[in-house]
Amino acid sequence: MQKRTIKKVAVLGSGVMGSRIACHFAGIGLQVLLLDIASPAKEGELKPNRNKIVNDALATAIKSNPSPVFTKDVIKNITTGNFEDNMKDITSCDWTIEVVVERLDIKKSIFDEVEKFRKPGTLITSNTSGIPIHLMTEGRSDDFKKHFCGTHFFNPPRYLQLLEIIPTPDTDTEIIDFLMHYGDLYLGKTTVLCKDTPAFIANRIGVFSIMSIFHIMEKLDLTIDDIDALTGPVIGRPKSATCRTADVVGIDTLVKVAIGVKDNCPGDEAKDTFVIPLWLQKMVDNKWLGDKTGQGFFKKTKGDEGQKEILTLDLKKFEYTSRQKPKFATLNAAKPIDDLKQRLKVLVAGKDKAGEFYRSFHYSLFSYISHRIPEISDEIYRVDDAMKAGFGWEIGAFESWDVLGVKETTAAMKSAGYDVANWVNDFLTEGNISFYKIENGKRLYYDVSTKKYLQLSGGDSFIILSDLKEKTVWKNTACNLYDLGDDVVGLQWNTKMGSIGSEVLEAMNKSISIAEEKYKGLVIANEGPQFSAGANVGMIFMLATEQEYDELDLAIRMFQNTMMRVRYSSIPVVVAPHGLTLGGACEMCLHSDKVQAAAESYIGLVELGVGLIPGGGGTKEFTLRSADEMHENEPETITLQSRFLTIGTAKVSTSAFEAYNLGILRKGIDEISMNQQRRIADAKQSVIEIFDNGYTMPLQRTDIKVLGRSVLGMLYAGINGMHRGNYITDYDVIIAKKLAYVMCGGDLSEPTLVSEQYLLNLEREAFLSLCGEKKTLERLQSVLKTGKPIRN
Template sequence: MTRKIRRVGVIGAGVMGAAIAAHLANVGMSVVLLDIVPGELTEDEAKQGLTLASKAVRNRIVNRGLQAALRAKPASFYTEEDAGRIETGNLEDDLDRLAACDWVIEAIVENLEAKKALFAKLENVVREDAVVSSNTSGISIAAMAEGRGESFRRRFLGTHFFNPPRYMKLLEIIPGPQTDPELVSFMRRFGERVLGKGVVLAKDTPNFIANRIGTYGLMVTLDAMRRFGLGVDEVDALTGPVMGRPKSATFRTLDLVGLDTFVHVANNVRASVADPAEKDAFTIPPYLERMVANGWLGEKTGQGFFKRVKGADGRREILALDLETFEYRPRRRVQSPALEAAKNQPTAALRLKTLVSGQDPASQFVWDVLKRVLLYTAERQGEIADDIVSVDNAMKWGFNWELGPYETWDAIGLQESVARMRAEGERIPAFVEELLASGRTSFYERQPGEVPKFYVGAGKYRTVEEPAEVISLARLKEQGRLVRGNRSASLVDLGDGVLCLEFHSPKQALGPDVVQMIHAAADEVSANWEALVIGNQAPNFCVGANLMLMLMEAQDENWDEINLAVQQLQQALMRIKYLDKPVVAAPFGYALGGGAEVCFPADRIQASGETYMGLVEVGVGLIPGGGGNKEMLIRAIEGAEGAADTRLDNFVRRAFENIALAKVSTSARDAQRLGYLRKTDGITVGGDYLLHDAKQVALGLARAGYTPPTPRPIPVIGEDGAAALKIGVYGMKKAGYISDHDEKIAHHLIRVLTGGSVRRGTLVSESYLLDLEREAFLSLIGEPKTQQRMQHMLQTGKPLRN
C-alpha cells in the first residue's frame, strides 16, 4: 500500500495543538482542529443571548486557540491565508469528521487517563489505515495504547514536536512496542521531507531524549549555581554562545519556556524514574516553587528570572532576580579570564575546550555542569536511544546546541576529560570505559570527504545514515570538487553538470571578491556546465552588501570607487540574468538587500520555507543599488499584465511601498505575496534538502531545452505616475510619519521606479533604469544623514530615524 497523508486531525487547540495545526496547514495539509465543549457561558455570550447549544459557544475554545495561533509571535503561520486550510469543531459534535483523516494527532492535557479515554473513542472513529499519534512530551506510548486493539496499536506512535513547531527542527518519533516498523519509516520520511523536520527515533522512556537530557542539564545548572554562589545573570553569561548554546542560555530559556512548564516536565521525570539519585537530581528547588506560586512564570506573565522595566532615562532595561532577596536588580558582568579567552576562539569546539580548561571559578562552574551532563547522557544512552547520533541530533535540533553531548566530549578531548573525571572521583559509565578500552579515543571518526562514523559499542563504528538528497558543500570540497574560489566565495561541483556558487564571506555579505566570483561562475557555467545554483549552508543566505566597506569609502569621498563597485555588481547580476544556461537561487534565512538582489535575476528561485527576504536599504538611508528596484518594477509589470486591474500605477505603488517601508517577508510564501518571489518559484520546507531541490530544478530547466530570456523594453509610468506617489509621501511627511531625509530617500526611489523625467508609457531599457538606480545610490550615500544611519546600524544593529 502506498500511504499518503493529505488530511490531518489535531485534537487539542492549546498552544501546541494549534501551532501544530498551523504548521501542517503551512505545508499544504487540510486540517481538522477539535477541542472540548465549554461547560458554561461567558458573560459576553450571555449578553448576546447565546446558549450552551449555540455553535459559537460550543466551538469557542477551539476557535480561540486558532485565533491565538494567528496572533502568535513569532508567527505560527507562513501567511494568514494558510489558516484557511484549518476547519474547527468540537469533540462532541465533530468527532466523526476524523474518519476522513489520514493522520490524527492528540495534543490534549498531559494526563494519562485523559489520553487513554480519548484514544478509546478514536479507535471507533478513525479509519483502519489512519495513523494515530500523541504529541506527549513524556508520557509512555505503551501505557497510552493499553486496552486498544492490535490494529490500533500497530498504527499508534508518539510524534513529539518541539515548541514552536514551525521553527523548531526536532521531531521525536517514539514507536510503541507493537508499532509497525514500516509505519515508523514512513513517518520519519514524511517528517523530514514534508514537514521539514529533523527526526530522531526515541525509546519509550520518561521525557524521551531531548527533554530528558535538557531538563537534567538545567537542573544540574541550578544546583551548581547555588554551590558556586552565582546569580542567574552570571550563569546565563557562562551557559550561552560561549558554550555553543543559544543566546537565551539557561534562565532566559526557562523564562521563554515558562517556569510552570519546566516544573511539570521535571516532575514527570522525577515521578517516572526509579534511581533515587536521579529522582533527587530532578527535585524542584524551593525558590522555583515559590516563583510558580507567585505567578512569576517568565515571558508569558511579564516576569520570571528576568524582568523588563523602564529606567530613569526612559530606556528599557532587563533586571535579574536575586534569589536571596527575591528582588530584581541590575545585571552583573562576569569577571573571568577563561571566559574572555574562550570568546576569542573561532569555533564552538575551541570555545568550549578553552572555557573548561581555565582555573578561575567561572571555568570550574562550567566544567562541573558539563561533566555531569556528559556522564548522565552516557549512563542513560542505551535506555533513551539506539545510537549516539540520535542523542546528539536531539540536543542540537531540540535545544539549539551547536554540539551534541558526544560531539562535545570529542571536542574537549575524551581521554583527557575522562582522566580528569576519574581524578575527581566520578564513576565513568561502562559505555565510555568500553570505548577507551578498545583503544579508540573519540565517539566519532571523521575522514575528509567521507560521511562520519560513530561508535556503536564493542569497539566498532558505523557510518552515520544520511539521505542521499542531503548535499554537504563542505564534504564536496573535501572530496576535491572545489572548482575555483577566493576568500569570500567558491564554485563547487554539485555533480550532474551543476555548479554551485557559494558565498562564505562574513555574514555572506557582498563585496568585491563575491562579485568577482559571480563573473567567474558565469564564465565557467557558460563554457563547461549545464546549470548554476546559487546557495550556501551558512546560518543565512546573504545579509546584503558589506556596509562597513561602503561607509568607509563614502567617508573618504571615494565616489569613483563606489560608482565602480555598484556598477560591477549590477553587471554581474545582469550576466546571471542573461546567462545562456539556467540559474536557480536557493535562499534561506535572511536574504536581505543585496541578498535579495542576487536572487531576482535567477530563472527560478527555490527558497526555504523560512526565508526572510526584503530590500531593506532604506533602513540605512539608501535605496537598492544592484538592480533591486528594476527587478521589482519588472515584477510589478508582470503583475499588471496578469491582473483584472491592469493599471500599472497600482502595482508600482506596491513595489514602492515594499522598498520604502523595507518590508521583509515572514516566510517564503509571504515573499510570494509581497512579490519578491514569483508564483512559479518553489519552496522547500526543510533546509536540509534545499540545495538538492534547487539542483533538480536547474537540471529540469537544462534538460527541457533551456532558452535564455530576451531583453524587453520596460514601460514606465513617468512623471505623471511619480506625481501621485509624491503626494502620498507629502501626506506622510505632513502627518509626522517620516522625516525630511525619509522624504528625500522616497523621492529618489520614486524617480527610479517611474523612469525619471519621461512621459507615461515611455519604453526604457534595463541599463537605463540601472543608471538611474546607481545615480540615486551615489547621491544618497554622500548625504551626512545617510552616513549617520549607516554608522548607527553598524554600531547598534538597529535603524536610526534622523
C-alpha cells in the first residue's frame, strides 16, 4: 500500500457545507483552496472582485455560531478563488472535494474541469447526500474512477462526528482503507463504510425514524410539544428531539430525502412511511420550512412586554399557540432514572399513551433496521455507529433492541403486527440473545453473513471503559477502576454531569494508591456526554447554608489535597477530558502529568460565575504558571494580569486548541485526540511512554514568585475601572478582589518566593469566606434550580 500524505485540500463549492468543510480541514492544520463560481462584474465596475461569492460565503461561515473553527487563527490556512481563474491550482492538491449544488449535470461539468488539472493519483471525492455515487463516474478516466469515492460529511462538519464513506465498484480498496483511517485519526470522525444506496445509512434510518414518528403522532393524536418531550434526552437523543431537529435541518430538506427514498427504493417494505402527510406538505407549500424561514414547527416571537417567546404549531388549527408542557405518567416515572438503559425499559413498559408511543416507535424502527441488512450495510454496528455519530443518538438502534431484550421484543413486535427480517428469526433459533456481547473486555457484534460474533473493526484503537466491567480492580457506588491492560488502570465515575463529590475524591486517592503499588500509571476519563461540570455544587451549598464551616473547610482541604496527590504521586496520571470540563475538573487537568484532551473539550475555571474563586488548587496553579512565564524583558505583571482575567471572566475554551491559548493546556506536554473515541487509548499510551522514559515524582514547589502589594493595587484599580464602566456588579468586585489578593500572594510589601501550600491556604481562606456571603448562596441556589447563575 502506497504511503499517502495529505498536505493540501481543494474544496469546490463554498455554500454552507463547502465553507465549513474547508474550515474543518484548515482547523487540523492543512492548507485549503476554497473555490466557487466567479462573481459577475457589476455595470461600470473597473476592477471586478471575481472572488466575492466565495469570500462572502467564508466570512459568513466564520461568523456563524457555533464556530466552524477550533481557533480563529486557522483561517489563514484557507486561500479562496474561483472556478474560472483558479481551477488550475488544484494540481497542487492531494485531495479534491466537490461540494456543489445537488444536481448531477452540474457536478459532471465540475468534474470535466477537475480532470483537466487534477494530478493523477490524488483523491477526488463528492460530498453528495442524495445522488448515487456511481453515476458521477460515467465518462471519467480510469485514474479518476480508481481514486473517486463519496465522502458525506454531516452539517456542521466540525461538530457532527459522522463521515460516511461510499465507494463505487471502481474505487481502489487502498483509497477506501485510507479514507476510513484518515477520517478517523485526523478528521476526528466516526467513519462508516456505506453501500451506494439512496440516502446511504444515517439519512435512510434517520429520516425513516422521523417520518415514522410523524405517522404515530397522527395515529395517537399527539401534539408537537408531546413529540419533542417524548423523543429528546429522555430516550438518549439530542435536546432538539424530532420537530426542533426538523426546523434546524430544514423541513424542505427532510421532505426531499423522504420523497427520494420513496421514489428510489421500490423494494422498501416500509415505503409508505415515507409518504408525506398532508399537514407536512402544507407546511412546505406555506414556506414554513423551519429556522431558514423564521417558522416551522416552532416560531420565535416577542410578547407584549418585549420578552422572547417560542410558539408551537397547532396542526389541527394550523396556527401558532403557546407551548404546552406535556404530562405523561410514564415520563414522570422514567425521568429520575439516570441510567439510560434502565430508563428505556420503563418507557417502553408504560401503560399510558406515552408507553404506547414508545412501543410503536421502537417496534417500527427495529423492524425497519432488520430489513436494511444487508441492503444498506453488511454489518449491524455500522448502522448504530451512523445514527450515534450523525444524529447524536446516545444509543444505537440495535443496541436499544439488545437493552429491551431481542427475544421478548421480537415476540411483542409480531403480536403487534410488525415483522422482522428472516435473519433475525434465524439468529433467535440459533439460541442467540443479543446482537452485541463482550468477551475479555472486547466488544463483539453478530455478523449476519457468517452467523458468528466478530470483533468490531478498529477495536484495538478504542478503549470503552463500560466494556471492562469484568476487569474491575476496585469500585465504590459512584466510581470504577478498571485494568486497561499493559499495567495501566483507568478510573471513571457515573455521577450526574460528572460532578466531583466525596466519593469521586475517595476513588481518585484510592486509584493513585493502587496504581503506585501495582501499575505503571493511571488514566482518568469518563464516557458520559460531558467529562465533568466540576465540584458538587449541591454539597457546597448545603454546607454553606447550614454554616457548617468546619465541614466545608475539610471538604476544600480534601479537594486540594487530592489535586496535589494527582500532581505529586510516584506514577504518571493522565487525564483524558471531553466536552464540558469545568471548575474542579479543569483543576484536575491542571494538576495532571499530562492531559490527553478530545478536540471538542470546553475547559475553564468558572467559579466566579457562582460567587467563588477556584478553590481546588486552580488559583494556586494559575499563579504558579504565571510566575514561571515571567520574562526579564517584559513587565512581570503581564502574565499575571492575563491569567487573572482568564479566571476573573470565567473564560471557557471553545475547543481543546483554544485551551492552549488560555494557558490551561501546556504546549509540548498536553496533547489533543481529534477523535474523541481514541482519547482513552491515547492516554493509556501516554502513561506507558511517560513511565518507560523514567518517570520521577516531582518535588513540591517552594520557589513561586508572587508580586505582593504593588501589583495588587494595580489589579484593584483595574477592577474598580470595570465596575465604573458597568461591566461588573458590586458583588463581582468583592469576588475579583479576593482573587487578586490570592494571586498576588496577599498584602506583601515586596515580591516574595512562596510555597504551593502557602497559596493553597490563601485560596482556601478566600473560598471559605465567600461561602459565607449571601450573594454567593443566591448564585449557587440559582445554578442548582435553573442550571444558570444569576448576576447579583
